[in-house]
Amino acid sequence: MDVTAIVMTVLLVAGMGMFISLMLPRFRLLLAASPENRFGNLGARVGRALKFAFGQYRMPRDPVAGFAHIFLFFGFLVVALATVLHFVHAFAPTFHLPGQVGLVYALIKDIFELLVSLAAIYGIWRRLKPVPSRVGRSWEGVFVLFMILLLMITDFIVTGSELVVANATTGLPYMPAGHVAMLALAPLGADAAHIVGVVSWWIHCIAILVFLNFLPIGKHFHVITAIPNVFFSNLKSPGAIVKQDVEKLIEEEKPVGIRSAADLSWNMVLNTYSCTECGRCNMFCPTVVTDKPLSHRQLNLDLKHALYEVKDDILSGDAEKLANLPALVDGKISADTIWACTTCGSCEQECPVLIEQIPRIIGMRQYKAMMEGDISPELARAFEGMERNNNPWGLGFDQRDAWAKDLDIPRMADVAGEGKEAPLLYWVGCAGSFDDRIKKITIAMVEVLRAAGIEFAILGQEEGCTGDTARRAGNEYLFQTMAKTNIEMLNGYGVKKILTTCPHCFQTLKNDYREFDGNYEVIHHTQFIHDLLKSGKLKLNKEVKTQVAWHDSCYLGRYNDIYDAPRDVLNAVPGTSVIELERNKSRGVCCGAGGGRFWMEETIGERINVHRSKEVVATGADCVGSACPFCLTMLKDGVADLGNEEIKALDLVEIVAKAL
Ligand code: SF4
Ligand code: SF4
Numbered sequence: 001m002d003v004t005a006i007v008m009t010v011l012l013v014a015g016m017g018m019f020i021s022l023m024l025p026r027f028r029l030l031l032a033a034s035p036e037n038r039f040g041n042l043g044a045r046v047g048r049a050l051k052f053a054f055g056q057y058r059m060p061r062d063p064v065a066g067f068a069h070i071f072l073f074f075g076f077l078v079v080a081l082a083t084v085l086h087f088v089h090a091f092a093p094t095f096h097l098p099g100q101v102g103l104v105y106a107l108i109k110d111i112f113e114l115l116v117s118l119a120a121i122y123g124i125w126r127r128l129k130p131v132p133s134r135v136g137r138s139w140e141g142v143f144v145l146f147m148i149l150l151l152m153i154t155d156f157i158v159t160g161s162e163l164v165v166a167n168a169t170t171g172l173p174y175m176p177a178g179h180v181a182m183l184a185l186a187p188l189g190a191d192a193a194h195i196v197g198v199v200s201w202w203i204h205c206i207a208i209l210v211f212l213n214f215l216p217i218g219k220h221f222h223v224i225t226a227i228p229n230v231f232f233s234n235l236k237s238p239g240a241i242v243k244q245d246v247e248k249l250i251e252e253e254k255p256v257g258i259r260s261a262a263d264l265s266w267n268m269v270l271n272t273y274s275c276t277e278c279g280r281c282n283m284f285c286p287t288v289v290t291d292k293p294l295s296h297r298q299l300n301l302d303l304k305h306a307l308y309e310v311k312d313d314i315l316s317g318d319a320e321k322l323a324n325l326p327a328l329v330d331g332k333i334s335a336d337t338i339w340a341c342t343t344c345g346s347c348e349q350e351c352p353v354l355i356e357q358i359p360r361i362i363g364m365r366q367y368k369a370m371m372e373g374d375i376s377p378e379l380a381r382a383f384e385g386m387e388r389n390n391n392p393w394g395l396g397f398d399q400r401d402a403w404a405k406d407l408d409i410p411r412m413a414d415v416a417g418e419g420k421e422a423p424l425l426y427w428v429g430c431a432g433s434f435d436d437r438i439k440k441i442t443i444a445m446v447e448v449l450r451a452a453g454i455e456f457a458i459l460g461q462e463e464g465c466t467g468d469t470a471r472r473a474g475n476e477y478l479f480q481t482m483a484k485t486n487i488e489m490l491n492g493y494g495v496k497k498i499l500t501t502c503p504h505c506f507q508t509l510k511n512d513y514r515e516f517d518g519n520y521e522v523i524h525h526t527q528f529i530h531d532l533l534k535s536g537k538l539k540l541n542k543e544v545k546t547q548v549a550w551h552d553s554c555y556l557g558r559y560n561d562i563y564d565a566p567r568d569v570l571n572a573v574p575g576t577s578v579i580e581l582e583r584n585k586s587r588g589v590c591c592g593a594g595g596g597r598f599w600m601e602e603t604i605g606e607r608i609n610v611h612r613s614k615e616v617v618a619t620g621a622d623c624v625g626s627a628c629p630f631c632l633t634m635l636k637d638g639v640a641d642l643g644n645e646e647i648k649a650l651d652l653v654e655i656v657a658k659a660l
Contacts, residue, residue, distance in 0.1 A: 004090050004093075005090050005091050007090075008087065008090035008091070008205065009090075011205070011206065011209060012087065012209070014209075015209030015212060015213065018213050019212050019213050019216070022213060022216040022217065023216055023224075025311060025315065026216055026221075026273065028315055029269055029307065029311055029314060029315065030266045030269050030270060031266070032262075032314050032315055032317065033262075033264055033265055033266035033268070033269045033314075034262075034263060034264065034265045034266070035265065035266065036242060036265035036266060036267050036268075038232040038267050040235075041235055044235050045231050045232070045235070046231075048230055048231065048233060048235070048354075049227060049230050049231045052230045052233075052352070052353075052354055053226060053227045053230040053231070053353075054227075056069065056070045056073055056352070058280075058350070058351070058352040059352055061280075061350065062280065064122075065126070065133075065135075065278075068118075068119040068122050068123060069119070069352075071112070071115040071116055071118070071119040072116055072119045072120070072123075072148070074112060075112040075113065075115055075116030075119070076116070076223075078108055078109055078112040079109060079112060079113060079116070079151075079152075079155070081105070081109075082109050082155060083151075083204075083208055085097070086155075086158070086201060086204055086205055086208075087205060089201070090205070103171055103174040104174070106159075106171070106174045106175050106178070107173075107174040107175070107176075110159075110174075110175055110176050110177045110178060111176075113152045113155060113156065113177060114152075114176075114177055116148060116152055117149060117152045117153070120145045120146075120148045120149040120152070121149065123141065123145045124142055124145045124146065124149075127139075127141050127142050127145075128142065133279075134278070134279035134280065134282060134283060135277070135278055135279050136277075136279065138219070138277060140218045140219060140220070141219070141277075143214075144211070144214065144218075144220050147207055147210070147211050147214075148211075150203070150204075150207055151204060151207055151208065151211070154200040154201070154203050154204035154207070155200075155204060156177045156178060156180070156181045157181050157185070157196060157197060157200040158197050158200050158201050158204065159175055159177070159178030159181060159182075160178050160179075160180070160181025160182040160183075160184065160185045160193075160197070161181070161182075161185055161193045161194055161196055161197025161198075161200070162178075162197060163175070163178055163179070163181075163182035164182050164185050164186050164188075164190055164193035164194075164197075165190050165193060165194050165197070167190070168182070185197075219275060219276060219277040221273050221274070222273070222274045222275065222276045222353060225270060225273040225274040226274050226276070226353040228270065229270050229271060229273070229274035229353050229354065229355065230353060230354050232267055232270065233354035233356070234354075234356055234359075236511070237507065237510075237511035237559060237560075238345045238348055238349070238358070238558060238559050239343055239345055239348070239358035239359070239559065240359070240511070241358075241359055241362055241471060241476070241512075242265070242359060243515045243516075244256065244476065246370075246476050246477045246480055247477070247480070250370075250477065255367065255371055256366050256367065256370050256371060256476065256477070257363050257364065257365070257366025257367030257368070257369075257370060257371060257474065257476075258328065258360065258363035258364045258366070258367055259325075259327050259328065259329075259367045259371070260310070260322075260325035260326060260327055260328060261303070261306045261307040261309075261310050261314065261325060261328060262310070262313075262314050262322045262325055263363070263367075264303065264307065264360070264363075267356075268303070268356075268359070268360050268363075269307065271300065271355045271356060271360075272300055272303045272304035272307060273304070274353050274355060275297060275300040275301070275304075275353070275355060276352065276353060277297055277301070278297075278352065279297055280350040280351060280352065281295070281296035281297055281346075281347035281348075281350050281351050281355075281357070282295050282296065282297060282347075283346075283350060283587075284346040284350065284583060284587050284588070284589055285344075285346055285347050286342055286344060286346075286589050286590040286592060286608045286611070286612075287340040287341065287342070287605075287608075289589065289611060290605040290606040290607070290608050290611050291604070291605035291606060292336070292340040292604050292605045293334055293336050293337050293340065293604065294336075294337045294338075294340040294341055296347035296351070296355070296357045299333065299337065299357065299360075299361075300355060300357075302332045302333050303328070303332075303333075303360070305332065306326075306328055306331070306332040306333075310325050310326070313325060328364060329364050329367070329368060333364070335368070335374075336604060338361050338364045338365055338368070339365070339376070339600065340597075340604070341357070341358070341361045341595050341597075342554070342590045342592055342593065342594040342595045342597045342608070343358050343361075343362075343472050343554075343594045343595030344554040344558065344589075344590035344594055344595075345358065345554055345558040345559060346554070346558065346587075346589070346590065349558050349586055362471075362472060362474060364474075365473060365474025366474040366475075366476055367474075368474060369383075369473065369474035369475045370474065370475060370476065370477055375473070375474070376600055376601065378599055378600050378601055379473055379596060379599055379600055381394065381599075382394075382469060382473075382596070382599040383470060383473075383475055383478060386465050386467070386469070386470055386478060386482065387478065390464045390465050390482070391430040391433070391434055391465050392430060392465065392469050392599060393430065393434045393435070395434045397461060398461055399433075399434065400428075400433045400434070400460065400461050400463060401433065401458065401460040401461055401463075402433075403428075403432075403433060403439040403442055403443065404446075404458065404460070407443070407446060409446065409456075409457070409458050410423075410456075410457040410458075411457060411458060411459065411460040411462075412425060412457045412458070412459050412460075412462070412493045412495070413459075413460070413462065413493075414457070415457050415493075416492075416493050416494075421494065422457070422493050422494045422495045422496065423455045423456055423457050424454060424455065424456040424457075424497050424498075424499055425456070425457060425458070425459065425490075425493075425495045425497065425498045425499065426445065426446075426449065426456045426457070426458050426498075426499050426500075427458075427459070427463065427498050427499065427500045427505055427509060428442050428458060428459075428463060428501070429466070429500060429501065429502040429504075429505045429629070430465050431502060431629035431630065431633075432445075432501055432502065432629060433463070435629065435633070437632075437633065437636070438629040438632070438633070440654065441501055441629060441632075441651040441653060441654060442501065444651070444653045444654045444656070444657035445499075445501050445525060445653050445657075447657045447660065448529060448532075448538065448653055448656055448657055448660070449499075451538060451660050452532045452537040452538040453537065454532075454537075456499070459489070462489060464482055464485055464486050464489075465482055466482065466483070466486065466504070466505050466508040466509060466512075466513075467479035467480075467481075467482035467483050467486075467508065468504040468505065468507070468508045468512075469504075469596045469598070469599060470482065470596075471508070471512065472594065472595040472596050473595065473596030473599070474596075479512075480516070483508075483512065483513055483516050483518070484516060486513070486518070487513055487516055487517060487518035490518060490520065491517070491518070495520060496520060496521060497520065497521045497522075497523065498520050498521070498522045498523070499523055499524075499525060499528055500522065500523075500524055500525065501524075501525045501627075501629070501651070501653060502628060502629055502630075503524060503553040503554075503555035503556040503559070503560070503627065503628045504555050504594070504628070504630065506522055506524045506555065506556070506560065507555045507559050507560065509522045510522035510560075511559075524556060524560070524562060524565075524627070525627065525652070525653055526556065526562055526565040526566040526569065526627045526652055527562060527565045529565075529569050529652070529653065529656055530565040530566075530568055530569050533568075533569060533572050538656075540572060540573050540574060540656065540659035540660065541574070541659065541660070542574065542658065542659045542660065543574040543575035543659070544573050544574065544575050544576050544655055544658045544659045545575040545576070546575070546576050546577075546622055546623045546648075546650075546655070547576075547577050547578075547579050547619075547620075547621040547622055547623065548570055548576060548577070548578050548579065548621060548623045548624070548625035548650070548655065549579045549580075549581055549615075549616045549619040549621035549623065549624045549625065550566065550567065550570065550578050550579070550580065550581070550584070550625050550626070551581060551588065551591065551612070551616070551624060551625065551626045551631055551635060552566075552584065552585055552588040552626075553591075553626060553627060553628035553630075553631045554588075554590050554594055555594065555628065556627060556628065557585060557586060557588060558586060563585045563586070566625075566627050566652050569652060569656060570625065570652065570655065573655055573656060573659045574659060576655060576659075578625075579619045579620075579621045580619075581612075581615045581616065581619065582615050582618070583615065589608075589611070589612050589615075590608060590612070591608065591609050591612050591626075591628075591630070591631040591634035591635055591638075592607065592608025592609045592611075592612070592634050593609075593630035593631065593633070593634045594630070598630050598633075598634075607638070607641070608634075609634035609635060609637055609638035609641075610638045610641050610642060612634070612635065612638060613635055613638025613639045613641070613642055613644075614642065616635060616638070616639055616647065617639060617642055617644050617647070621647070622646070622647060622648065623647065623648045623649070623650055623655075624636075624639060624647055624648070624649050624650075625649075625650055625651070625652060625655065626649075626651065626652075627651060627652045627653075629651070632649050632650075632651055635649055636649035
């Protein structure tokens with residue numbers, strides 16, 4: 001073995017040894033974390049990895065930075081082979097890819113290396129430019145991009161020096177960058193060019209080993225973990241909460257929710273490893289844009305640091321040590337942080353590596369709400385209302401169907417009593433039953449159903465709260481109690497199809513109840529009316545002259561991908577037109593009501609509903625429209641707070657009912 005081979009062997013053993021010693025504790029932390037089943041449906045998981053990881057699907061949502069990352073990603077895949085060959089050359093200096101294969105690879109590699117170099121220069125500029133971009137001033141990012149640039153440049157020089165030494169005249173078009181390097185090195189002569197080439201080769205190989213060892217200790221860990229993170233990501237509806245047997249846990253006096261870093265599931269740990277710190281999650285987060293102390297990126301970092309700080313205790317497996325680990329909330333993470341989230345899902349929608357924010361926030365809320373009872377008095381009141389009267393308003397449960405007093409609407413119990421098959425169930429929801437303003441939406445829905453000749457029934461006083469607020473605000477026990485009662489009743493009546501006017505009821509009935517044996521065809525009124533118009537069952541003849549600034553509800557849009565149906569319906573109303581808000585559809589900003597926030601005081605930063613309402617006012621529209629009772633309430637208050645009481649706030653079905 002010659003000296004080069006011996007030195008390279010030492011470097012490789014040291015570099016790989018250090019890499020393994022850095023990776024091992026991180027891997028052991030994954031194994032020590034709490035279990036979570038993310039192994040089912042392998043086909044869908046492979047599809048996700050192909051689409052979101054290898055296909056870089058979300059990157060072009062920010063076109064320039066996105067394509068820069070795509071060049072870096074694919075460039076690295078292409079250059080990986082060249083890197084292996086560089087190490088091989090320490091032991092077999094004359095080894096090259098044979099003939100035409102070698103030339104074609106040289107061309108592809110040169111093109112990608114040029115693209116990677118451009119992307120690295122752009123990335124460095126983004127981090128250093130006077131007005132910071134969403135990635136901020138990350139010195140770690142600058143260092144890594146500089147290393148990447150160094151790798152590309154040294155590779156060009158190695159190729160250029162080889163061409164000078166070989167006095168190459170053929171194959172040059174296959175190595176455009178190498179050819180340029182050759183022209184630059186040629187004046188030095190073959191011997192000097194060779195020395196420059198050898199030095200560059202050593203720098204390249206050492207830089208690779210440094211880069212490799214740098215990966216696990218910072219944000220570039222995502223280079224290793226992002227693909228598995230995407231593979232194991234949530235295949236259910238966004239914001240899906242892990243089903244736990246809460247009753248059993250409480251019976252066995254076991255904790256529910258996340259108290260310390262040891263309570264994070266292995267998938268949550270993998271999430272913390274995979275953040276690229278790109279800041280995409282912050283762009284449309286209602287809490288970030290209104291100066292609240294919650295950002296997906298920061299929470300991810302805080303969790304990672306909290307995890308690393310107690311890693312020895314977690315890895316020891318000592319039950320006493322685990323029980324005494326510092327609490328996350330009111331420790332590394334403030335209580336205001338976890339309660340600020342509206343569960344709008346924007347962060348998860350934007351994240352290129354599919355990191356899940358909502359389950360871990362709800363996990364921390366669960367511990368606070370169920371184990372410590374440490375919740376705000378307003379939220380406690382809402383929970384109490386749900387426990388006693390089956391609605392968060394806490395109004396008498398027997399008032400639930402007061403709105404229907406003179407409307408002669410059949411109850412599901414009557415239909416069942418007559419031995420008939422259950423017709424379409426109109427699930428009115430708590431807002432539609434108890435809130436005076438929202439009751440008008442309920443009545444408009446009934447008018448539309450009758451105009452279209454649809455047979456339907458309601459549950460009347462038997463209808464219960466779906467438990468959405470309880471679940472998103474951390475009271476999983478209350479949610480499960482309500483869900484089980486509702487499901488038992490729905491299944492008892494043989495209900496198959498449910499119509500809702502509330503996206504929160506829609507999401508809960510359609511997606512959450514499935515895990516508790518509640519399987520129904522659930523349809524939101526936006527889609528339902530859309531279908532009625534399409535089939536000709538509903539005709540809109542009267543003109544409703546209005547311009548509607550349309551706000552997408554998060555639980556309808558981001559959670560269930562319903563964007564076109566409401567717009568199509570409004571455009572079908574004579575005299576009505578839709579005006580888009582500046583941030584719309586999947587990039588709309590939440591109204592501030594979701595995740596139980598509707599029931600809590602908002603004392604930090606700008607009020608989210610006011611922030612969103614500014615966009616409504618800016619459109620000059622005479623009406624703000626939505627298809628969610630909570631959005632409607634928030635925006636009605638928001639435009640009024642801005643002194644624009646003349647702007648009407650209407651639900652889609654109210655506009656449709658006016659056109660009948
Ligand atoms: S959580 Fe996702 S979107 Fe946010 S900074 Fe990390 S990688 Fe980027
Ligand atoms: S779910 Fe919405 S409010 Fe919560 S952190 Fe994500 S973007 Fe922000």
